[in-house]
Amino acid sequence: MRDGTRFCLGLPGVAVNRVEQDADGVRTVHLGTDDEAAAACPECGVFSTCVRQRRTTRPRDLPYGEVALEVRWHKRQFACRERLCKQQAFTESIDELPPYARITGRTRRAAAAAVGSGWSVAAAVTKELPMSWPIAHAAFAAHADRLLVELVAPEVLGIDETRRRRPRWAKNEAGSWSRLERFETNFVDLSGPGGLLGQTAGRTSKTVVDWLDGRGEDWKAQVQVVVIDMCSPYRAAVQQALPDARRSLTGSTWCASPTRWSRRSAARVPGPARTSRPGR
Numbered sequence: 001m002r003d004g005t006r007f008c009l010g011l012p013g014v015a016v017n018r019v020e021q022d023a024d025g026v027r028t029v030h031l032g033t034d035d036e037a038a039a040a041c042p043e044c045g046v047f048s049t050c051v052r053q054r055r056t057t058r059p060r061d062l063p064y065g066e067v068a069l070e071v072r073w074h075k076r077q078f079a080c081r082e083r084l085c086k087q088q089a090f091t092e093s094i095d096e097l098p099p100y101a102r103i104t105g106r107t108r109r110a111a112a113a114a115v116g117s118g119w120s121v122a123a124a125v126t127k128e129l130p131m132s133w134p135i136a137h138a139a140f141a142a143h144a145d146r147l148l149v150e151l152v153a154p155e156v157l158g159i160d161e162t163r164r165r166r167p168r169w170a171k172n173e174a175g176s177w178s179r180l181e182r183f184e185t186n187f188v189d190l191s192g193p194g195g196l197l198g199q200t201a202g203r204t205s206k207t208v209v210d211w212l213d214g215r216g217e218d219w220k221a222q223v224q225v226v227v228i229d230m231c232s233p234y235r236a237a238v239q240q241a242l243p244d245a246r247r248s249l250t251g252s253t254w255c256a257s258p259t260r261w262s263r264r265s266a267a268r269v270p271g272p273a274r275t276s277r278p279g280r
């Protein structure tokens with residue numbers, strides 16, 4: 001029979017050393033590494049037996065029972081003795097908790113599944129799982145990236161920007177903060193049922209060109225008309241990335257809803273042959 005300390009948490013690579021409970025009933029589970037590969041240098045792959053120091057981290061994990069567990073992972077930091085290796089030291093890590101990760105992979109996956117299944121939003125996930133909104137959003141974005149299929153090119157492409165109401169800041173795994181881009185550029189299929197094709201951070205010409213170039217030349221060649229507002233960065237981007245497409249300028253905005261904007265604008269653009277201000 002397998003050692004129960006290895007699999008009672010269901011977290012591969014660690015084993016339970018002991019569990020404590022304080023006067024408030026909060027349980028703290030102390031983990032040790034149970035993965036021989038964790039002693040291998042990530043740079044050269046050579047196993048090390050030279051322990052430099054021991055560290056205790058506090059990774060956040062899924063709730064366990066009705067009350068969440070406090071987790072303490074007691075890790076070793078090894079020195080790599082290989083003469084030609086650039087990595088002088090490394091700390092144990094496992095697949096579920098790679099270097100600098102503070103949240104287990106299964107917690108991120110649970111957040112992504114909660115948002116992706118349609119019954120929750122990132123803000124609601126933060127009330128159920130131990131993570132902030134940016135982390136929940138990033139988990140879902142990574143999940144979505146794995147599922148996204150290649151977009152079908154529209155005959156009429158709409159491009160416009162939206163803006164967040166308030167600036168947001170995001171903390172990366174290393175602990176430093178950076179302000180998230182407040183504007184998003186949105187790409188909409190105005191000729192078919194495609195709706196919102198994609199979004200990208202920023203509203204500069206480069207932002208638009210990069211997104212369009214990322215679709216490939218065959219994709220871009222199928223776009224006959226581009227609908228944009230009177231915005232010089234977008235106009236320059238279309239000239240650069242879609243030089244053969246006709247441009248249609250519109251004064252409409254779509255702050256309320258990309259879908260509603262799409263419907264209104266589609267009504268104003270009956271077809272590629274009729275553009276409001278051709279040649280602009």
Ligand SMILES: [Zn+2]
Binds near residue numbers: 043
């Ligand atoms: Zn090494």
